[in-house]
Amino acid sequence: MFNRLRFAAIFFALTIAGIQTTGAYAATVILVPSSATVNVNEAFTIDVNMNAADVAKDTPAAHPGSYEGSVIIDFDPALVTYSGSMSGITTGTNGSLQTISFSFSGVPDVGTVRTLDFTAIGAAGNNISFVPDDADDFLGSFASTVPTNTPFTPIFTAADVQIVPLPAAAWLMLSGLGAIGLGARRRRS
C-alpha cells in the first residue's frame, strides 16, 4: 500500500503546479455534513459535493452528465461508524483509520455525487474528521468524459463534526420526569 500522506502531498503539489502553469480548472470536492454537531449515537449525513464546471472547456452545459471519479474518505472508527447502504461502497483501513470509497459516473459537473450516512458513537467532546481524497491518489480517477476524456484533479475539502453532550435542559427535563415518576410510584404504594 502507498503512503497516502506522502502521495497526498505530492499530488497536492502537482495539482497546484498544474493550476499555476496552465491557469486551468479548479474543480473541488467538498464534504458537507448535515450538522456541524451531533450528539452521541446520533445519526447524520455527509454530502459529497463536486464542482467541476470549468473542467470541460468547450461547453460544459452541453454535456452536464459526463463526469466520473472515485472518492475515498477516512474517519476514526472509534468516533463514528458508517450506517448507510453498502451498495457500491468499499470499506478498508488506512492505518488506524477506517476508509470507505465509492465511484460515480454520469453525474453533473456541479452537484452532490453521493450522500453518506453515519452515526456518532464517540464520547461527547470529540471531533470527527472526514478526509476525502481521490480513490486513485497516484494517477487520478476524476475525468470529464464528453466531448473528450479530460482527467482532472479536484481540490478536496474535509469536514469536521463535533460530538456534543446532551444540553442541560435535557438533563433537567429527564430529572423532572424521573421525579414525577418516583412520586407517582409512592402514591400508589
Next chain:
Amino acid sequence: MNNLKRITKMKNLLLILVTAIVCSVGTVHASDIVHSERDCAEILEQWANDPDSVPQHLVDECKEMMAGVTSVPDIAPSAGGQQAADPCVGSGSASSVHCWGPWIALATAASGVTPPDNLLPIDDFEVRPELAALYDPDPLEGPDPVNPIDPPVDPPIDPPIDPPAPPDLELSSCVAGTSCGFATIVDGVTGQGAGQDTTIAIFDLASDGSQFSVAPGETGEIASVGNMLPTFTNRPDGFENMNSSGTDGDERSRLIARIIRDTGGSVVTAADAWAHGNTATSVINSGFFAWGNSISQADVNALNNSAVSTVFSGPMSVDNATTVSVTLNFGSTPTWTGDWTNPGYTFAAGGVLTGVDLISDPVQFSSNVGANSFVQGALLGDIANKSIAHFIDVDITGVGRIRDVGLLLE
C-alpha cells in the same frame, strides 16, 4: 536524151503530185518530218495560226532549229492573241504541264530556251508562306532571308529536376496498414500542461487495451505495465469509453479513452488520456493521445483513383475547446487543408498526403503561425470508416506554442 527529159519531167510531176497530196491531206502529215529551216518556218507559221494543228514535238524541234536564226518571241504566233499563242505566258503558266513555270531553273541547258522575261525568279515564289512564318516568325530578324528556316537547334537539355521533396516530418512516418498514433507528454498527472512544457511523441496501443507505449523504441520510452484491465462503457457520441488500469510492482498505468472496436472486440481507434508512474520514485508522466490502425495502401490507392474529397472533424484532446475541420482531397496528388478554431485563437494549415501521412507544408500555414510549426497526422481505418489521428505543434502569434493531439472522424 529524150528518156532523161522524160524522167526529169516525171520527177517534177511526181513532186507536184506529192506536194499536192501533202497539201490536201493536211499540214500534220506533211510536216511530220522537218527538212529545213524553211520547213520549220512554215510549220511555225502554221502553228502560230492554229496551235492545235501541229504536233508539239515538231514545234519544239523547229524552235530548236530556228533558235540560231531568230528568237522564239519573234516567231511566237500572233494570231488568236498572245494568251492563246503561248500557253506559258499568262497567269496559268506556272501550273501548266506544258511549261517549266518556276522550274525553269531546272531546265536542261541544251534546251537553248531563254526563260521568258515574265517568269518570276524562283526566289520570288512564296511557297506556303504560312509555313515559312512558323519557321521564322520574324523574317526581318532572320539571319538569312533567302533561307529563312534556321537550321534546327537542339533545345537545351536541362539537368534532371528532382520532384519536390515532401515537407519535413516531425515524427517518423506511419506505415500503411499498421497501428499509428501520437501523444503529448507532460510531467505529473494533471494531463494538461503549457505547450512549452509539453513534448510530442509516437504512441502505440495494444488492441485489447492491456498496454501502451509512448515513444516506443526511443530513448525515454514510457511503457505501461502489461496487465492493464480495461472496462468499457457506452457513450452518447458513437464511441465507447475504455477505462484501463494496472499495477506491476511499483509501476502503475492508466488509460481513459474514447474507443471504437471492430466486430471481434479489438480496439481499432482510440483517443484521449494516458498516465504512467512509479510509486517508488514518484515519477509520473501523463498526456493525451490519438491512435488507430492506419488505412491500407490499397485503400489509399483506391481513394486516390476515385479523387474524392472527405471532410474530417472533431475536438482536440488536450484542449477540447479546439475544434478541427480537415478536408482531404484524394487524387493523383492528394492534398489536405484544415482549420483549428479555439475561443482564443484560430489558424489554418495545409499540406500533402504522402502514403498515409498528412504532412503540413510550411507555406500553407495561416499568417499567424510562426516558423518551426508542424501538423502531422495519419489516415486511419478503411474506405468505409476513415479517421485521422494527428498532432499540432504550432507557434501562434500572441498565444505561444500549442501542442495538442486529436482524433477526427469523417
